[in-house]
Amino acid sequence: MKAKSLGFIGGGCVTQIFLQAFANKKHEFDSVVVFDTDPGVLQALKQQFPAIQAGDLQQAASQPTVFIALHPPMVMETLDKMADVVSADALVVSLAPKITLEKISSKLKTKNKARMIPNATSYINEGYNPVTFSTGFNQAEKSELMDLLKLLGTTFEVPEAKLEAYAMLSAMLPTYFWFQWKELVSLGEPMGLSEEETKAAVRQTLQDALDLYFDHGLSPEKVMDLIPVKPIGEHEAQIAEIYQTKLMGLFGKIKP
Known part of the structure; x- marks a missing residue:
């Protein structure tokens, strides 16, 4: 071998x-x-x-x-x-x-x-x-x-021909979120939670949110409507634009 x-x-x-x-x-x-x-x-x-x-x-x-x-x-x-x-x-x-x-x-x-x-x-x-x-x-x-x-x-x-798409939507995907998780965990202590309590809350909710979004037959819109209050909702369009411009721009550069 x-x-x-x-x-x-x-x-x-x-x-x-x-x-x-x-x-x-x-x-x-x-x-x-x-x-x-x-x-x-x-x-x-x-x-x-x-x-x-x-x-x-x-x-x-x-x-x-x-x-x-x-x-x-x-x-x-x-x-x-x-x-x-x-x-x-x-x-x-x-x-x-x-x-x-x-x-x-x-x-x-x-x-x-x-x-x-x-x-x-x-x-x-x-x-x-x-x-x-x-x-x-x-x-x-x-x-x-x-x-x-x-x-x-x-x-x-x-x-x-599909490898570069996987590079953007799988290999690099964690980088789009890890810094956000770190920031959210940092908010736990000033809000009155211990580090352990904050990590457990963020981790469990993220895992369950993924299951809900992908595995239970609801459209993305219906999933998102389950929480009526959206604290950063006014910035969603800006964040979506960042994804579109930055990620599609990089995809264009790495595509053979």
Whole structure:
């Protein structure tokens, strides 16, 4: 099984998420080699995961299974530098939006290429991770790779053209809300609740509100009308405009 040895190109947040997910499941590898241009990033990663090896680009790229955990502007240049050491039967998984399988194929000789949009909740093995595979990907290897990726949470195959939409509406979605939850929790103490009481109230209500909105057959309008008082209702149009302009604008930039 090729996934017994992994290489990560990039040692940032996404690699941290993957390694933590594997550690949670006590899934061990013969070796994990990580390359990053920042020694501080590698040092911090090795403190969290002592078993990993810090290597150069060629060492990481020569592993049987390679994850490309880079921002899109860095991917093509890095592929040029690693092309000679990636074996013809390696499994290469890009975790970046925008850079298509066709572009990756123009640099790497392996036929076993995939793209995945990772999710931060994979850190606790609860990710929602779409993946797409190149034509000709070895079926046995594909099955084994999917088994590995499913350790991260819900992992499912989609057409490549849908990956960037999932990047906007799943991978980046928590960032649209986390800061709001933090702000709401900060209001609990001045209102007379303990931190524990506030967290419990916000968490439980959010979970129940999601269930009500998605699972009980009511239209969005009927759900929203269940609470007649809307303290920030006068700002809803402004917030909706922010979503439309910022998110659709970013989607246009990451769409291949």
